[in-house]
Amino acid sequence: MSADILIVDDEADIRELVGGILDDEGHRTRTAGGSDEALASIEARRPQLVFLDIWLQGSRLDGLQVLDVIKEQNPEVPVVMISGHGNIETAVSAIKRGAYDFIEKPFKADRLVLVAERALEASRLKREVRELRTRSGQTSRMVGRSPIINQLRQSIERVGPTNARVLISGPSGSGKELAARALHMSSQRASGPFIVINAAAITPETMESELFGVEATDGRGRRIGALEEAHGGTLYIDEVGDMPRETQNRILRVLVDQNFQRVGGTTRVHVDVRIISSTSRDLTQEIADGHFREDLFHRLGVVPIRVPSVAERREDVPELISFFMEQISAATGLAKRVIADDAMAVLQSHDWPGNVRQLRNNVERLMILTGGDPDAAITADLLPAEIGTLVPTTPAGSGGEKLMSLSLRDAREIFEREYLVAQINRFSGNISRTAEFIGMERSALHRKLKSLGIGS
Numbered sequence: 001m002s003a004d005i006l007i008v009d010d011e012a013d014i015r016e017l018v019g020g021i022l023d024d025e026g027h028r029t030r031t032a033g034g035s036d037e038a039l040a041s042i043e044a045r046r047p048q049l050v051f052l053d054i055w056l057q058g059s060r061l062d063g064l065q066v067l068d069v070i071k072e073q074n075p076e077v078p079v080v081m082i083s084g085h086g087n088i089e090t091a092v093s094a095i096k097r098g099a100y101d102f103i104e105k106p107f108k109a110d111r112l113v114l115v116a117e118r119a120l121e122a123s124r125l126k127r128e129v130r131e132l133r134t135r136s137g138q139t140s141r142m143v144g145r146s147p148i149i150n151q152l153r154q155s156i157e158r159v160g161p162t163n164a165r166v167l168i169s170g171p172s173g174s175g176k177e178l179a180a181r182a183l184h185m186s187s188q189r190a191s192g193p194f195i196v197i198n199a200a201a202i203t204p205e206t207m208e209s210e211l212f213g214v215e216a217t218d219g220r221g222r223r224i225g226a227l228e229e230a231h232g233g234t235l236y237i238d239e240v241g242d243m244p245r246e247t248q249n250r251i252l253r254v255l256v257d258q259n260f261q262r263v264g265g266t267t268r269v270h271v272d273v274r275i276i277s278s279t280s281r282d283l284t285q286e287i288a289d290g291h292f293r294e295d296l297f298h299r300l301g302v303v304p305i306r307v308p309s310v311a312e313r314r315e316d317v318p319e320l321i322s323f324f325m326e327q328i329s330a331a332t333g334l335a336k337r338v339i340a341d342d343a344m345a346v347l348q349s350h351d352w353p354g355n356v357r358q359l360r361n362n363v364e365r366l367m368i369l370t371g372g373d374p375d376a377a378i379t380a381d382l383l384p385a386e387i388g389t390l391v392p393t394t395p396a397g398s399g400g401e402k403l404m405s406l407s408l409r410d411a412r413e414i415f416e417r418e419y420l421v422a423q424i425n426r427f428s429g430n431i432s433r434t435a436e437f438i439g440m441e442r443s444a445l446h447r448k449l450k451s452l453g454i455g456s
């Protein structure tokens, strides 16, 4: 992984040596000879790792003081101290103050490289743990074998490695964020950060500080925004159509220049970020209504990708259900259940307006709420009422969901029997009046009733 590394030392030889070794490893290094230059460089963009000389002769702040400032403003940036021979104690105290590790001069190149790799790996793992916590048990596997999901997978494989900006459209809960993660994972930025910002959940007042960060003020440290956080990786802007107009102007400029100012700041922060955005709305309509900038739309959507609704890929429902059962069972210990054919037919024919997310929630609900013998299959009558409402039922309504698991011939027979019994009852058993009402010859109705086994 190529990382952005800052090397701070008052000795030019050391700066060059460390920089040269790390550059050879494929990293991008920058250097500073004193404390103020170092802090300015960090202000210009947060590095992913800092090598910091303990003494920093001739500087306003010594190395330990610079460490304190870094840890206060950017606690997540790992700092490796460069210590002179004989001041190991100081190096140890630096670790107590938050440094990741130290290297002692003179050092060997491989030791330097090893420490750098370890520090970067530790910070990457920390970030991943944070991401996993926020996703809490969600997966990044894209389940489904329908032609439409295969097509989506192919587009992701083609577009992922290109570094192009992508605008993902699709209804709520259909898997847009999952598709964005898959794009990130198939790009060269895979080991870099994947940062999510939800434009719908952020108020217009906080949008800019969330995206660009806030410069330090008296008493408050600098806050890093999502764009800087995503340096070297991908920024996913969810529901980009909800972005306030003013922020749209500023983000457009960032897309063009790849640099911006923090709120209240004067320095320009330069970043290398791939932007993937998503929308569940029709952005062309938003443009027509004057809510969304057309030029931003074209910049964000260099490649458009559409994620289908569940209703467009009903054949994937059984696989999605068994995948979620496995997943939920592994996470919670709840027993997996078998879904009977009639219930599966209902689940497959439901429209799922909340898409995969709603399907997953319902699987969880079934696993929790469906009592009875855990080995017994879940039948259609055990499904929540609102799931079955779009399914045709028989006049008597009893076990109507079962119709969906039958052939047309068998379903028609059940329907005819219940329909005719209900009509005959309605006309108090008078076959002539029933026949007249339903539009059949009296003799034909008699034959029908006989073939269905109704009446004497």
Ligand SMILES: Nc1ncnc2c1ncn2[C@@H]1O[C@H](COP(=O)(O)OP(=O)(O)OP(=O)(O)O)[C@@H](O)[C@H]1O
Pocket (backbone or CB within 6 Å): 138, 139, 140, 141, 142, 143, 144, 170, 171, 172, 173, 174, 175, 176, 177, 178, 179, 238, 280, 356, 357, 360
């Ligand atoms: N093809 C799929 N295979 C497995 N899980 C999926 C699939 N698609 C979506 N999911 C799961 O469904 C849930 C919703 O997906 P996701 O958050 O990606 O949807 P979204 O379209 O971004 O939603 P929103 O529009 O509400 O932000 C997540 O738990 C995700 O892991």
